[in-house]
Amino acid sequence: MRRHTSVLVIIAIIVGLLAYSFFNSRSLGSFGITVLSGLFQGMLLFLVASGMSIVFGLMDILNMAQGTYFMVGTYVAYDIQHAGGLIDLTASVPDPNLRFFIAVVGAILVGAGLGAILERGLLRPLYARPVFQLVLTFGVALVLTEIITLVWSTTPYSWTETFGVREGFFELFGQRFSTYRLFVVGMGFLLIISIALLLQRSRIGIIIRAGVEDSEMVESLGINVRAVFTLVFTLGCAVAALGGAVAAPFLGASTTIGSTFLLQAIAVVVLGGMGSYVGTAVGSIMVGLAIAVAQDAAIGTSFSILPSITPMLLLILILLVRPSGLFGSNR
Amino acid sequence: MPNPILEVRDIHTFIGQFHILEGVNVSIPEGSITVLLGRNGAGKTTTLRSIMGITPPRSGTIVFQGDTLAGKRPYTVAKLGIGYVPEHRAIFKELSVRENLKIAERNRGDYERHTDLIFDLFPDLKRLIDLPGGKLSGGQQQMLAIARALVPDNRLLLIDEPSEGLAPVIIEQLMAAIRRLSSQCTILLVEQNFRMASRLADHFAIIDDGRSPVSGSMADLVNDSALIQRYLGVA
Numbered sequence: 356m357r358r359h360t361s362v363l364v365i366i367a368i369i370v371g372l373l374a375y376s377f378f379n380s381r382s383l384g385s386f387g388i389t390v391l392s393g394l395f396q397g398m399l400l401f402l403v404a405s406g407m408s409i410v411f412g413l414m415d416i417l418n419m420a421q422g423t424y425f426m427v428g429t430y431v432a433y434d435i436q437h438a439g440g441l442i443d444l445t446a447s448v449p450d451p452n453l454r455f456f457i458a459v460v461g462a463i464l465v466g467a468g469l470g471a472i473l474e475r476g477l478l479r480p481l482y483a484r485p486v487f488q489l490v491l492t493f494g495v496a497l498v499l500t501e502i503i504t505l506v507w508s509t510t511p512y513s514w515t516e517t518f519g520v521r522e523g524f525f526e527l528f529g530q531r532f533s534t535y536r537l538f539v540v541g542m543g544f545l546l547i548i549s550i551a552l553l554l555q556r557s558r559i560g561i562i563i564r565a566g567v568e569d570s571e572m573v574e575s576l577g578i579n580v581r582a583v584f585t586l587v588f589t590l591g592c593a594v595a596a597l598g599g600a601v602a603a604p605f606l607g608a609s610t611t612i613g614s615t616f617l618l619q620a621i622a623v624v625v626l627g628g629m630g631s632y633v634g635t636a637v638g639s640i641m642v643g644l645a646i647a648v649a650q651d652a653a654i655g656t657s658f659s660i661l662p663s664i665t666p667m668l669l670l671i672l673i674l675l676v677r678p679s680g681l682f683g684s685n686r
Numbered sequence: 687m688p689n690p691i692l693e694v695r696d697i698h699t700f701i702g703q704f705h706i707l708e709g710v711n712v713s714i715p716e717g718s719i720t721v722l723l724g725r726n727g728a729g730k731t732t733t734l735r736s737i738m739g740i741t742p743p744r745s746g747t748i749v750f751q752g753d754t755l756a757g758k759r760p761y762t763v764a765k766l767g768i769g770y771v772p773e774h775r776a777i778f779k780e781l782s783v784r785e786n787l788k789i790a791e792r793n794r795g796d797y798e799r800h801t802d803l804i805f806d807l808f809p810d811l812k813r814l815i816d817l818p819g820g821k822l823s824g825g826q827q828q829m830l831a832i833a834r835a836l837v838p839d840n841r842l843l844l845i846d847e848p849s850e851g852l853a854p855v856i857i858e859q860l861m862a863a864i865r866r867l868s869s870q871c872t873i874l875l876v877e878q879n880f881r882m883a884s885r886l887a888d889h890f891a892i893i894d895d896g897r898s899p900v901s902g903s904m905a906d907l908v909n910d911s912a913l914i915q916r917y918l919g920v921a
Binding site: 558561562564565567568569571572573574575576577578579580 | 738740759760761764765770772776778779780781785788789790791792834838
């Protein structure tokens, strides 16, 4: 019954957003661009929020550094791709497409490494003190941002390097659509399905789902839950860094990007139902679409703040109907 | 008395600042059913949790088949061959019955190797295999919790209050299953239902106020109404 209410709420909001955008659009083409932009934004949000949600469900830790890992991903990818950075591969890997692939892998590895260090080195001694963990992750976010400032300065970087998939366009309904956005949306959906399959079909997925319910019992069955915590936390950070890496060609790299995505991801995780994977996936797409529709609606008006407050407005709306989020349990 | 499979010697366990176990000694003979008896809050569940390492004792020793358990984490204790069926069952409600069983595998194929035994003991589980654990009745969940402990090759089962909140007919089924299991592994039971405990167990240990003042053969306890009255409040 509760799930039915959630599904109805989701359908109502998505149909409402699409209908508003459709009738507000000047053409079918601009409606399509709004939808693609919303899905693009939604997939980036999913990459930040999925790790955050699973980690919260399993470990009861709200990782306030998740946005910073996304930011680290943008800087690492930018650095590897462009000339003159810490790692300059322009001479050894002249093909920009291959270099972008290396940049994405590099960002994932750095995100995973920093995630493992945070979990193993700092969070583990604080398992019994959840409030301390929350404060610690917030502190780590600040420290990492300062380190980034030290290494790459406070100047924002705009992506200048051109490479195949980023430059591509296709025409539909008289509008030019970016193939790169389509590529990110496709990759996002692929990741949503892959993680869902991992959670549903694999042994580690069963352990994670069981751990979300009762990690003490999982440990009593002979499973090293702390090792699972480290693995999940590391993967969560790696996926956030991947999000940053694929976002960088569009959004560039800046020290404010982490907190922007953190706030939006928190809205997604809470409105989806804390710890619910399905809720996070659906919530990301909803929030992404809502931001894109709000950006469209704000053009030419004095409500330029609308897109940035939209995730919180949506969160309030959903919590009024479902106080524990769309797919949340009463934890 | 057969050799003990588990020896608990003078353990002291704290929960926060509260001193719950103040020197518990229990010896569990191999191949038998031993029951921990005592009033509510006496420390029976904490004794099982101390053995598992969930609430580790601050002092004292626990020896299982020659291995010292004190200081080991629950997953290491479980891997030594101890199955734990906690109070309130701790079934994973979102997981199917099959997944609830498969998660307990310690080696690949454990589940398949033990399905005959599990479905023989608890035939209901076979038709419920794809249902989420949360959809099961209290009795079915208790059966699943015990079945889960049978998936790996455990030498000792710790079962906490299996009859709690269950109908008499279900309790009878569980008793029959536990009795059959005792031919395969040693069982340490916590049970408030003295009638059930006295019919099932070979040995007993009374836990009272965090201590273990009396233990021995169940046949002796059944005939000692003064002892029963003193520690258990039943005649």
